[in-house]
Amino acid sequence: MALPLLESLDIAGKTITADALLTQRKIAEHVVAHGAHYVFIAKDNQPTLAADIRRHFAARGAPDFREPLSLAHGRLESRAIWASTARNDDLDFPHVGQVFVIERQCIDKTTAKTSIEVAYGVTDHSPESTSPARLLACNRDHWGIEVHHDILDWNWDEERCRLRTGHGPENITRLRRFAVGLIKANSDDSVAATIAKLARRVRRVFDSFLMTDKAKPRASRSAAEVG
Numbered sequence: 178m179a180l181p182l183l184e185s186l187d188i189a190g191k192t193i194t195a196d197a198l199l200t201q202r203k204i205a206e207h208v209v210a211h212g213a214h215y216v217f218i219a220k221d222n223q224p225t226l227a228a229d230i231r232r233h234f235a236a237r238g239a240p241d242f243r244e245p246l247s248l249a250h251g252r253l254e255s256r257a258i259w260a261s262t263a264r265n266d267d268l269d270f271p272h273v274g275q276v277f278v279i280e281r282q283c284i285d286k287t288t289a290k291t292s293i294e295v296a297y298g299v300t301d302h303s304p305e306s307t308s309p310a311r312l313l314a315c316n317r318d319h320w321g322i323e324v325h326h327d328i329l330d331w332n333w334d335e336e337r338c339r340l341r342t343g344h345g346p347e348n349i350t351r352l353r354r355f356a357v358g359l360i361k362a363n364s365d366d367s368v369a370a371t372i373a374k375l376a377r378r379v380r381r382v383f384d385s386f387l388m389t390d391k392a393k394p395r396a397s398r399s400a401a402e403v404g
Contacts, residue, residue, distance in 0.1 A: 179204055188213040192302070194315050197222055200299070202271055209272045209301055216300045216315045226270055230297040233264055234278040241309035253284040258313040262304060272301040277309070279316055 179199055189212035195204070197220035208215045219227040240257035247254055260277040268276070281294045300312060307315075340346045357368055364371040375381050 180207055183207055183211070192216055192307075192315055194318070200226075205271045205301070214300065214302050214306070215272075216298065216302070216312060218296055218298045218316075220297075223270075226268065226299065227297055229264065229268055230276045230278070230299065233261060233276060234259055234297070237278070240280070242313060244313065248286075251286050253286065255282050256280065256313055256317065257282075258309045260304070260309045260312060268299070270299055273299055274301045274303040274306070275299075275312070277312055279313060 179195075179201075180203065183193075183204070188208065192214045193208050194216045195218070197218045200217040200219055200223055205215050205217065219230055221227055237259050241260050243257040244255055257280045258277055260275045262275055264276050265273045277298050277300065279296045279298065281296075283292045283294075284290070285292075296316070298312075298316070300307070302312070338346070338349065340349055360368050360371045366374070
């Protein structure tokens with residue numbers, strides 16, 4: 178379904194990101210033929226490609242770019258990227274401009290436990306058209322969108338929603354996104370934990386919308402009342 182979707186879009190000048198499932202030669206060819214760029218992750222559904230990139234970065238020195246540590250969701254996180262043009266001519270993938278490896282390091286503030294995740298990728302972008310810092314930003318932005326989708330699917334099973342006609346699908350997904358935004362703005366807990374609490378006490382939903390006297394700010398008394 179990816180190619181028909183791309184056919185319906187004006188992607189010229191855009192950078193198309195994808196996880197490993199869509200790292201396909203036909204999709205890469207289509208993207209470049211329509212004046213766009215790709216940044217794809219390589220995993221074992223493309224075993225030769227992934228293995229070649231992994232071997233190339235088996236020994237790596239200082240990264241080409243490293244983000245400073247940031248604090249989010251109770252953990253310190255830092256990402257680094259290494260990029261190379263050395264495999265452009267011999268990889269079995271179309272229009273290779275660079276290969277890269279991204280390392281994500283997380284430190285749990287409570288336990289001080291450190292975890293490291295590594296992802297390998299390929300892009301048609303040359304070093305002149307996109308810097309390592311920009312490649313890293315493309316990857317981070319892609320997964321930011323994926324995480325938001327995962328929240329919707331985990332909490333509301335969105336992918337199995339049976340609404341198919343009229344404005345129903347669009348309206349229900351807008352309501353779900355509105356609910357996620359409202360929960361994140363008003364709760365210190367996760368979306369899942371907050372939904373569970375609201376399900377147990379529906380009144381809290383009305384409190385969140387300031388629809389109950391308890392939730393409304395107290396009005397200041399008039400001068401006549403004070404007198």
